[in-house]
Amino acid sequence: MIEMKLAIIGSGNIVHDFLTITKDLKDTELTAIIGTTRSLDILKQLQDQYHIKEVYTDFDEALAKSDFDTVYVAVPNFLHYAFAKKALEHGKNVISEKPFTVKYEEFMDLQKIALEKKLVLVEAITNQYLQNYLDLKKKLPELGDLKLIESNYSQYSSRYDAFEAGKILPAFDPKKGGGALMDLNIYNIHFIVGLLGRPKKVDYLPNIERGIDTSGILMLDYGNSKAVAIGAKDSVSPIRKTIVQGNKGSIIVNGPTNKMESFDVYDHDKNLLEKVDHNIYPHRMYQEFVEFERIIREHDLTAVKTRLQHSEDVMWVVKEALASADLKLD
Ligand SMILES: NC(=O)c1ccc[n+]([C@@H]2O[C@H](COP(=O)([O-])OP(=O)(O)OC[C@H]3O[C@@H](n4cnc5c(N)ncnc54)[C@H](OP(=O)(O)O)[C@@H]3O)[C@@H](O)[C@H]2O)c1
Numbered sequence: 033m034i035e036m037k038l039a040i041i042g043s044g045n046i047v048h049d050f051l052t053i054t055k056d057l058k059d060t061e062l063t064a065i066i067g068t069t070r071s072l073d074i075l076k077q078l079q080d081q082y083h084i085k086e087v088y089t090d091f092d093e094a095l096a097k098s099d100f101d102t103v104y105v106a107v108p109n110f111l112h113y114a115f116a117k118k119a120l121e122h123g124k125n126v127i128s129e130k131p132f133t134v135k136y137e138e139f140m141d142l143q144k145i146a147l148e149k150k151l152v153l154v155e156a157i158t159n160q161y162l163q164n165y166l167d168l169k170k171k172l173p174e175l176g177d178l179k180l181i182e183s184n185y186s187q188y189s190s191r192y193d194a195f196e197a198g199k200i201l202p203a204f205d206p207k208k209g210g211g212a213l214m215d216l217n218i219y220n221i222h223f224i225v226g227l228l229g230r231p232k233k234v235d236y237l238p239n240i241e242r243g244i245d246t247s248g249i250l251m252l253d254y255g256n257s258k259a260v261a262i263g264a265k266d267s268v269s270p271i272r273k274t275i276v277q278g279n280k281g282s283i284i285v286n287g288p289t290n291k292m293e294s295f296d297v298y299d300h301d302k303n304l305l306e307k308v309d310h311n312i313y314p315h316r317m318y319q320e321f322v323e324f325e326r327i328i329r330e331h332d333l334t335a336v337k338t339r340l341q342h343s344e345d346v347m348w349v350v351k352e353a354l355a356s357a358d359l360k361l362d
């Protein structure tokens with residue numbers, strides 16, 4: 033039985049990636065895809081390839097004519113808020129790509145509407161749903177008092193070359209919610225906030241080119257523990273790891289925080305105790321969408337509230353980080 037009638041907004045990288053897993057999302061019907069007129073050929077090609085029922089180049093028309101119940105907002109960051117808001121106001125559930133919104137106030141507004149209307153509103157943020165992350169959380173007590181978390185997600189962006197050549201795409205546009213904090217470092221923030229919650233103090237030290245952070249170091253102060261999160265789109269490193277250190281042991285997460293490929297647990301004397309890889313599906317987006325299907329099927333508003341509280345804490349960190357660096361993304 034189909035439980036989630038999905039409309040996808042956007043036809044870019046992440047939509048191409050997402051569609052590859054939809055054959056295994058048994059409760060999802062691909063009801064509509066909505067994009068721009070300039071991308072009509074791509075929309076039609078995706079419709080054919082993935083058997084999507086309807087194509088639209090106008091969201092209002094889609095809202096008027098189609099019977100989808102859930103919208104997946106997969107457009108550039110600065111458009112998340114407007115599309116999500118309109119969808120909620122029309123009684124649709126919303127799955128928003130990360131970052132939820134550019135501004136904290138926008139997120140709070142969406143949250144208010146969703147809670148009032150008893151609609152599902154969730155952020156598509158892979159790491160929070162991956163089995164390796166859920167298992168890592170269970171192992172934390174073995175580390176004793178948590179002292180430090182260090183997370184590095186550096187990935188040279190092909191769009192950085194265009195940026196250097198003077199072509200500013202949304203991912204590097206300060207007016208469109210671009211930058212390393214919003215793109216890659218957001219995963220590290222989710223990782224850390226998912227373990228420790230909202231910090232007491234936030235400081236962001238970015239490398240800024242033409243008004244946008246092309247890389248940066250974020251520091252989160254939790255009082256008795258500290259975390260540092262590095263995100264870079266302008267430089268490379270062979271090391272993409274996260275280290276969680278306590279006074280009795282440590283965990284090293286292998287690979288970037290959006291995938292949580294595996295993790296290793298060490299004792300106080302640096303002996304390797306365990307190598308863990310319990311992710312249940314090769315593609316990083318599968319587990320989150322299975323959970324979104326469940327939340328919608330069961331109309332689990334308790335889960336929605338828990339998820340929203342987490343996203344609110346993340347958006348608060350983003351707000352404080354941008355303010356600390358005097359970065360303005362609008
Ligand atoms: N979860 C993940 O692992 C992951 C990975 C990558 C990105 N993302 C997130 O996904 C979002 C999209 O990123 P992306 O890399 O897919 O970007 P992208 O490749 O630039 O694609 C953006 C898409 O949005 C469409 N679009 C732009 N304005 C629109 C409008 N007014 N109405 C309808 N469609 C519109 C674009 O159409 P045109 O090409 O015609 O402009 C394009 O199809 C971002 O928020 C990003 O942070 C998530």
